[in-house]
Amino acid sequence: MSTATTVAVVGGGASGTLATAHLAEAAARAGTAVEILLIDPQPPGAGVAYGTTDPRHRLNVPAKAMSAWPDDPGHFVRWLRRHVACDFPEAGFAPRLHYAQYLAGVLDAAVNRAPAVTIRPVEHRVTDLRPIGRRLRVSLDDGTHRAADAVVLATGYGSPSDAWAPAELRRAPQFVADPWRAAPPALTRGDEIVLVGAGLTAVDMAQTWGREGVRVHVVSRHGQLPLAHAGEPQPPISPRVEPVPTTLRAARRLVFDAVRAAGGDWRRVVDGLRPVTAELWQALPEHERAAFLDGPVRRWDRVRHRLDPAVAAWLEQRRADGSLQVHAAGVAAAERGGRTVRVTLTDGTVIDAVAVLNCTGADIDPRRSADPLPMNLLDHGLAQPGPFDLGYATEPDGRLRSSDGSRPAVWTIGPLRRGALWESTAIPEIRSQAAALADRVVAALPSPRLNRRPRDPFGLPLSTSTGAGAAYAQALGRLLRVQSGAEELVSAAVRLDPGFALGHAALALLGVEWGVEVDVDAALRAAEASAGRADERERRFLEVATARVREPGPDSAAVLLSYVQAYPEDALAVSIAVPTIAFGGATELPAEAWALVEGLASAYGDHWWYLSLLAFVRQEQGRYAEAAELAARALAVEPAAGHAVHAKAHIHYETGDHRAGLAWLDQWIAACGARASHRAHFSWHAALHELALGDDAAVARRYATELSPPDVGGVRALVDSASLLWRSRVVSATVPGAIEDVLRAVPPRLLAEPATPFVGLHAAVALAAAEDCRGLARLRRWAERQPDGPFPRTVAPLADALCDLTHGDPDRALTTLLALPDVDRLGGSAAQREIVEETLVHCAIAAGRPEIAADRLHRRLERRNSPRDRGRAAALPAVQGRAASR
Numbered sequence: 078m079s080t081a082t083t084v085a086v087v088g089g090g091a092s093g094t095l096a097t098a099h100l101a102e103a104a105a106r107a108g109t110a111v112e113i114l115l116i117d118p119q120p121p122g123a124g125v126a127y128g129t130t131d132p133r134h135r136l137n138v139p140a141k142a143m144s145a146w147p148d149d150p151g152h153f154v155r156w157l158r159r160h161v162a163c164d165f166p167e168a169g170f171a172p173r174l175h176y177a178q179y180l181a182g183v184l185d186a187a188v189n190r191a192p193a194v195t196i197r198p199v200e201h202r203v204t205d206l207r208p209i210g211r212r213l214r215v216s217l218d219d220g221t222h223r224a225a226d227a228v229v230l231a232t233g234y235g236s237p238s239d240a241w242a243p244a245e246l247r248r249a250p251q252f253v254a255d256p257w258r259a260a261p262p263a264l265t266r267g268d269e270i271v272l273v274g275a276g277l278t279a280v281d282m283a284q285t286w287g288r289e290g291v292r293v294h295v296v297s298r299h300g301q302l303p304l305a306h307a308g309e310p311q312p313p314i315s316p317r318v319e320p321v322p323t324t325l326r327a328a329r330r331l332v333f334d335a336v337r338a339a340g341g342d343w344r345r346v347v348d349g350l351r352p353v354t355a356e357l358w359q360a361l362p363e364h365e366r367a368a369f370l371d372g373p374v375r376r377w378d379r380v381r382h383r384l385d386p387a388v389a390a391w392l393e394q395r396r397a398d399g400s401l402q403v404h405a406a407g408v409a410a411a412e413r414g415g416r417t418v419r420v421t422l423t424d425g426t427v428i429d430a431v432a433v434l435n436c437t438g439a440d441i442d443p444r445r446s447a448d449p450l451p452m453n454l455l456d457h458g459l460a461q462p463g464p465f466d467l468g469y470a471t472e473p474d475g476r477l478r479s480s481d482g483s484r485p486a487v488w489t490i491g492p493l494r495r496g497a498l499w500e501s502t503a504i505p506e507i508r509s510q511a512a513a514l515a516d517r518v519v520a521a522l523p524s525p526r527l528n529r530r531p532r533d534p535f536g537l538p539l540s541t542s543t544g545a546g547a548a549y550a551q552a553l554g555r556l557l558r559v560q561s562g563a564e565e566l567v568s569a570a571v572r573l574d575p576g577f578a579l580g581h582a583a584l585a586l587l588g589v590e591w592g593v594e595v596d597v598d599a600a601l602r603a604a605e606a607s608a609g610r611a612d613e614r615e616r617r618f619l620e621v622a623t624a625r626v627r628e629p630g631p632d633s634a635a636v637l638l639s640y641v642q643a644y645p646e647d648a649l650a651v652s653i654a655v656p657t658i659a660f661g662g663a664t665e666l667p668a669e670a671w672a673l674v675e676g677l678a679s680a681y682g683d684h685w686w687y688l689s690l691l692a693f694v695r696q697e698q699g700r701y702a703e704a705a706e707l708a709a710r711a712l713a714v715e716p717a718a719g720h721a722v723h724a725k726a727h728i729h730y731e732t733g734d735h736r737a738g739l740a741w742l743d744q745w746i747a748a749c750g751a752r753a754s755h756r757a758h759f760s761w762h763a764a765l766h767e768l769a770l771g772d773d774a775a776v777a778r779r780y781a782t783e784l785s786p787p788d789v790g791g792v793r794a795l796v797d798s799a800s801l802l803w804r805s806r807v808v809s810a811t812v813p814g815a816i817e818d819v820l821r822a823v824p825p826r827l828l829a830e831p832a833t834p835f836v837g838l839h840a841a842v843a844l845a846a847a848e849d850c851r852g853l854a855r856l857r858r859w860a861e862r863q864p865d866g867p868f869p870r871t872v873a874p875l876a877d878a879l880c881d882l883t884h885g886d887p888d889r890a891l892t893t894l895l896a897l898p899d900v901d902r903l904g905g906s907a908a909q910r911e912i913v914e915e916t917l918v919h920c921a922i923a924a925g926r927p928e929i930a931a932d933r934l935h936r937r938l939e940r941r942n943s944p945r946d947r948g949r950a951a952a953l954p955a956v957q958g959r960a961a962s963r
């Protein structure tokens with residue numbers, strides 16, 4: 078994520094384009110270097126209003142009032158005379174498609190005048206916006222993110238509401254829910270179309286869809302078309318607005334008196350009221366405004382939003398020749414037919430229409446929007462609905478008012494400020510908002526010095542000193558490589574800055590998730606004590622650490638996963654959430670972990686660490702070739718990439734490429750293994766190759782030199798050393814080491830009350846290796862008391878089966894193992910969970926059921942080569958014949 082001073086403008090319609098042009102000017106004036114992301118899938122300047130390609134769609138404001146620059150009113154007229162017609166009248170109504178071209182030109186020119194400003198068009202939709210420290214993260218619909226120091230929300234209009242339409246009509250293919258996103262089909266003479274709504278949109282659609290011989294029905298409750306501008310527009314008359322009316326009655330009185338004083342020329346008075354409309358709106362108490370919206374608003378909109386007289390004349394002519402009819406009615410019912418839908422109006426009129434267009438006008442109620450962005454903004458409170466659900470709630474300067482009272486650096490402009498200002502939808506108001514907003518945004522941008530807060534390797538800001546930040550970043554580097562020493566570095570960071578809340582929280586988490594010696598409670602207390610200095614993300618991280626420490630298990634897993642969803646760039650949190658060689662993870666099913674990793678592609682792109690994680694996922698999915706390619710790419714960049722090494726070890730094992738796998742692992746362990754934090758696990762992988770190759774002596778050597786206590790202790794001794802001892806025993810009837818030594822190196826609580834089903838699995842096989850039936854019974858009872866899930870369903874019966882086996886009853890053990898459910902919910906890798914199958918094959922042979930053992934071994938041999946398995950299968954007494962015939 079870029080660290081340049083960045084402003085993101087969301088929406089490149091007229092508002093966004095004007096805001097960007099004014100920002101470029103303001104930044105140039107302030108001498109500020111800034112990068113502006115102009116984010117919109119549409120080309121700049123278009124939007125709903127000017128994105129039309131139909132030249133008959135005219136501006137409804139005279140050209141002289143459409144300049145992009147408040148202080149240069151003739152700017153658009155001059156452009157029209159240069160680009161459209163050298164004598165374009167300043168009071169003329171230009172085709173709206175020209176205005177989009179004009180705005181694009183304005184933007185280019187503004188940027189050319191501001192060398193320190195860079196505009197980056199981003200052709201995506203924004204789906205979410207969240208504060209991250211002093212910056213904002215802008216999430217895009219391709220899953221990627223951008224960081225910004227300030228954001229301008231210029232998303233304009235949402236799709237029109239169709240709540241008025243009978244369900245049958247909404248389901249009809251002839252229904253056009255959003256006319257701006259549809260083009261007329263082939264229409265033939267005699268066709269009838271219905272336009273519901275009688276505003277400017279209906280007029281546009283009548284022009285586009287009302288072909289020769291097609292009858293157009295305009296349907297609206299009041300049955301009134303927009304009024305026209307004066308043929309010869311006169312200058313506005315601004316009535317005296319003192320005192321400012323505080324009742325609707327007084328406001329109405331003021332207008333009528335002004336119109337009377339203007340000799341009945343209401344147009345000049347309405348135009349004269351424009352500069353003070355926001356003031357009039359804001360002076361009315363809420364109930365008076367509600368009364369306005371309940372009735373008079375329709376009359377006001379008619380006199381305020383007027384038509385190009387030429388268009389009005391066209392309408393009159395169509396009405397006169399009957400090809401356009403206006404109905405003061407609503408749509409009562411609809412009945413689908415073949416090419417038409419039968420629409421019945423409330424006045425009894427019945428029309429067989431080839432199309433019914435929803436021209437009720439664009440909607441600016443964010444609560445009704447189906448767009449992810451407004452939904453998310455309201456959901457997490459960065460924005461609130463504006464008065465009467467018109468746009469967003471804003472401060473007087475257009476800054477968003479968030480639900481927690483914080484003041485994120487997010488401004489809005491245009492239609493989204495209608496609730497606060499009312500008169501906020503047309504260019505004369507939008508350009509002034511853009512000019513004012515630009516100065517405020519540029520003034521609010523962090524000065525280059527402030528931007529120097531330390532950041533982690535993925536750009537997340539850290540509320541700490543440079544020195545502590547550097548130590549933390551180094552620690553993260555170790556973790557991502559699965560190297561040891563990360564906890565020392567985090568400890569160093571909090572020594573350098575005792576107020577580094579995130580550092581303390583990370584230390585506490587490493588204590589519970591990474592199994593390192595840390596005073597977890599003290600670290601958590603220190604984190605809570607310094608939370609005041611932390612930013613919102615860091616405070617969320619602290620919540621995660623607290624949950625993982627206080628209630629390990631599914632509840633805190635949910636807290637962690639929701640944090641990762643909100644902050645996918647936090648590689649430490651991701652590391653803890655994804656089950657790997659290093660961490661138990663927060664997902665239950667392998668598929669959940671795969672989805673989690675796949676969903677992070679956008680946050681990490683082709684970073685070697687992410688490629689390593691993905692390589693591991695791909696091998697778990699049996700996509701070995703892809704996994705190998707990903708691991709190779711990661712190791713090419715970072716030879717010590719522990720997850721890539723782990724993925725590669727699994728690829729070799731699962732594809733039965735034992736000799737090559739062994740050679741490769743041995744050279745890696747020799748080269749980089751010394752720093753690997755989970756070195757024992759790589760040795761375990763090497764031993765698995767040796768076991769599969771039938772080289773028991775090599776397994777014994779490896780165990781003695783790389784897997785035996787005291788070099789290996791803690792959870793690694795349980796998961797790697799003890800499980801290897803059990804696996805060797807059930808696969809080769811050899812035991813390369815003393816299980817008692819291993820169990821002395823394993824914290825007893827891991828055997829009696831394992832924190833996860835994964836540890837439970839390994840506790841069971843370790844206790845079996847020690848022939849500790851009392852321990853197995855204690856583990857079974859403990860597992861049965863755990864909430865429903867892998868503990869009572871899988872770990873408990875597994876401990877039972879191993880107890881039976883230890884008691885010399887392989888038959889009973891076999892029965893249990895054959896019925897054992899949800900082995901894949903035990904966590905860990907397929908290769909680790911395979912120890913259950915190895916035990917089952919052992920029980921089958923011991924119980925005189927070679928056919929079961931043969932079936933398992935053959936199915937595995939079909940998947941991967943293993944000289945050991947081939948030998949075992951061949952050695953099976955009874956089924957030898959059948960085995961050969963397979």
Ligand SMILES: Cc1cc2nc3c(=O)[nH]c(=O)nc-3n(C[C@H](O)[C@H](O)[C@H](O)COP(=O)(O)OP(=O)(O)OC[C@H]3O[C@@H](n4cnc5c(N)ncnc54)[C@H](O)[C@@H]3O)c2cc1C
Binds near residue numbers: 201502
């Ligand atoms: C049909 C019509 C004609 C009009 N004619 C005039 C006129 O002649 N004169 C006048 O002054 N005013 C006119 N207006 C008023 C109009 O509101 C403004 O002029 C102006 O166009 C508003 O532009 P906007 O950028 O705020 O909104 P919009 O035009 O709606 O543009 C919003 C932009 O935001 C983008 N966007 C939305 N959500 C996202 C997201 N999540 N991520 C990224 N991008 C997003 C959209 O793709 C769109 O390009 C007209 C309005 C309409 C509807």
